[in-house]
Amino acid sequence: MDMAFPLAPLLMKLGMVSTSDHASVVSMNIFVALLCACIVIGHLLEENRWMNESITALIIGLCTGVVILLFSKGKSSHILVFSEDLFFIYLLPPIIFNAGFQVKKKQFFRNFMTIMLFGAVGTLISFVIISLGARELFKKLDVGSLDVADYLAIGAIFSATDSVCTLQVLNQDETPLLYSLVFGEGVVNDATSVVLFNAIQSFDLSHIDSSIALQFVGNFFYLFVTSTMLGVISGLISAFIIKKLYFGRHSTDREVALMILMAYLSYMLAELFYLSGILTVFFCGIVMSHYTWHNVTEGSRVTTKHAFATLSFIAEIFIFLYVGMDALDIEKWRFVSSSPGKSVGVSSILLGLVLVGRAAFVFPLSFISNLAKKSAHEKINLKQQFTIWWAGLMRGAVSMALAYNQFTRLGHTQLRGNAIMITSTITVVLFSTGVFGLMTQPLIRLLLPSSKHLSRTLSSEPTTPKSIITPLLENGQHDSEAGLSGYDIPRPTSLRMLLSTPSHTVHHYWRKFDNAFMRPVFGGRGFVPVVPGSPTDKAEKDLK
């Protein structure tokens, strides 16, 4: 790191990574060295209950921004120009795929309806409140020229919760219900926000009537269903190919390469057909962990488990490091410096709207969700509702990427109104990640002091990437043995049961179907022949 700094004056003329400029080599060196520093410092701060890797990366990014600002004599604070493509094509897919790959499937599907309610309906409520609120409140501030599309875009931008940060703050093992609700909501919410945003940019918004609204809703459901199907089909194809072709002889490298490439292909196919790549790659991850993962060698299993988690981990740190560094970009702040009060006002209004917008759907929708549930321990109590509300307040890289898309051209801000919106987005992201993010862990400890939670706090750090805490084999067991310590699931045997506990019954029939048809075709735990083509390292060694 130190070696790179004498060359800092070069930083002024930096652009994209993909130029053969020597300056871009300098910036890549600094960036990679900073990533290493984030990992080491994050590890050292692991014991600290307030910190997590996201916040460490944000702070290191901010500090580096200051250093670069000083070296370049106030001309620049970042070493890479933020590119939406970098984010949406390279950084987001591994994060979301890994989330799907490591998610506890049982827990996720059990709460499927609630998750959909929060992710789709909740995001729409939040979007409407933020859009309308911003239009009403900004009028008094004279923010600059913003039209209807801009206000709707603001609604979509600030409805996108940060699932990356949520993953780092909540713990899948400690608070499984909350984790699956908040994280599942995050994934659906990301998709909803992106769909909303794209809809705003493509629809004619000069005259909104009921037919356009209907078209909008239809479009959303079409996108949701097709994206999910694409992900499921991609996952099944990968399982089928690996099961059929690799029967009798295995090659770990080919299996791992094929899994990575098929997962990425599913994302790119979704982008190709203008679907939601986030939803697709998430469901592809779920299917791959349920089928494909069981068809490969022991070595491939360990490798994919850790390699996907590592890629996701690096991508997360990369994003937060970048956001921290970019926050000080001088060009954006120049417009704002003449009227600092206005920027503070806009940021405060947006933060308030985010708080209100989220409260407006978490509590009512929790009430509706609770009505449908019979057993008391499945209901979401008030403390849990409060935690869900709080944990989803963070705004992150998706908001940044959408704001850049709407309010800038090629990373530069021309109009005063646009500059204010960009700086306000940065402020909201920094404030929500910093303040809300920092306070989430203590809040959970305060509100939900379960005995399990307290006993694990000292030995297991909530900031450690989740996948590693869960031992590898446990995942498979969870899959079959319910994995929900604390209460029993009644086996549904009659129509009365079907009506009272629909999701359990659906799950029961799904298991039957899975065992009778899906697993024999696509492989999966217990359905891969043991000899001689068994996917174990030992068998592989014998064959080779």
Add this chain to the structure above:
Amino acid sequence: MDMAFPLAPLLMKLGMVSTSDHASVVSMNIFVALLCACIVIGHLLEENRWMNESITALIIGLCTGVVILLFSKGKSSHILVFSEDLFFIYLLPPIIFNAGFQVKKKQFFRNFMTIMLFGAVGTLISFVIISLGARELFKKLDVGSLDVADYLAIGAIFSATDSVCTLQVLNQDETPLLYSLVFGEGVVNDATSVVLFNAIQSFDLSHIDSSIALQFVGNFFYLFVTSTMLGVISGLISAFIIKKLYFGRHSTDREVALMILMAYLSYMLAELFYLSGILTVFFCGIVMSHYTWHNVTEGSRVTTKHAFATLSFIAEIFIFLYVGMDALDIEKWRFVSSSPGKSVGVSSILLGLVLVGRAAFVFPLSFISNLAKKSAHEKINLKQQFTIWWAGLMRGAVSMALAYNQFTRLGHTQLRGNAIMITSTITVVLFSTGVFGLMTQPLIRLLLPSSKHLSRTLSSEPTTPKSIITPLLENGQHDSEAGLSGYDIPRPTSLRMLLSTPSHTVHHYWRKFDNAFMRPVFGGRGFVPVVPGSPTDKAEKDLK
């Protein structure tokens, strides 16, 4: 794949991947799908003794090129513009790092002097012969305007053997001596070619005298030593950080991420200081496998082993797929089509020079190398010399990248002479990889029919990535137990021994130093405390 083709007309206007154009999404889809197809088809053809993954990828690339050519009505044949950066910054580092990480260190260092002789002196001889030969022979062909620098560049371009293809054709377990010689030479040769090429572009070549030649040699040794040192130091730093910080508690994701990032950082640092990144990352790989790899958890070990091999595997297929696709680029062939005989003549001359240039150093240098060796089984016999000569005839992606750098601007060919050079390079690469590559395996079977080799042929396919054939633990054992079945190494005990077998004695003192100083500081096999911070998955689970 099929889904992507109806959109083929879009392919005409494709550029770089990093544009937000929807067309680039199409091209990425096709490319990723083709990579998947290469893996699957490569696996199916594994039994075939003539094929390997490189040639499969080349052929698939060529076929795709034809299809795209038809769909775009003869306007374009490739879907990604070849970028030198893509190759040198993203694809080459994982391949070379993995080679260093998986190389049998003992064998490599035993033949160190021979490897250096072949890689450095041999490449220089080849370079001089090809440069002079091309200047003399091209005069009669009226090739277009080529100056002294161009001829020297041609020498450097066609001296770069293809270590990627060599890795796929030779087998580390079957022919360890040949593998280490040819592969080791390939790495040093890559570095030499790149150094030569850079020297040609920076030195004033209008008046070559002895002082410039001396400067040139000095420059080369400086680059070699500093690049190696940088790689070794980077590797040691990674070992030290992981050993010190992670004592007592481990996080697999962080370890894997840190290893990947440190390896990449070493490459980028070398590029930053205008050193040879290839040499740096190769030695970083060696040091990491000797120290760092032993300091991490069992999960990290399996993951890094396979993840590096997989990354390298994908990068290799990517390169060959691209080279195959790019071979049909219409723009380059337009200049040539008017005088097809000339292009064939130039290609033939270059192929002939490659054959002569390599023969001119392999046989004399083998003779010199044999003089220094006492025991008969360490000498390189004539059959082995022939195999070394043959296996190094392939020209690959490094030659392509250097040719693009010298003869094109932004991927387009303006001058007739340049266009002929590019098409000739493509022809030489295709021909040498296709013909020489295809014939190497049968040739080795014919010339070196060892019993071990024959018995393994049916069960172990030489085209399978090497790392997988070698079981994980075996690597560590090879390290300590010589791993050279067939003959014993005499333990040197006196000065007489030092004089007769210098490399063995150096090795003996290195082991002493390694055990007494290096391993206690940097970790390594047997020098990582077993309890309680033992790098095993079990201990990790207990702690968490």
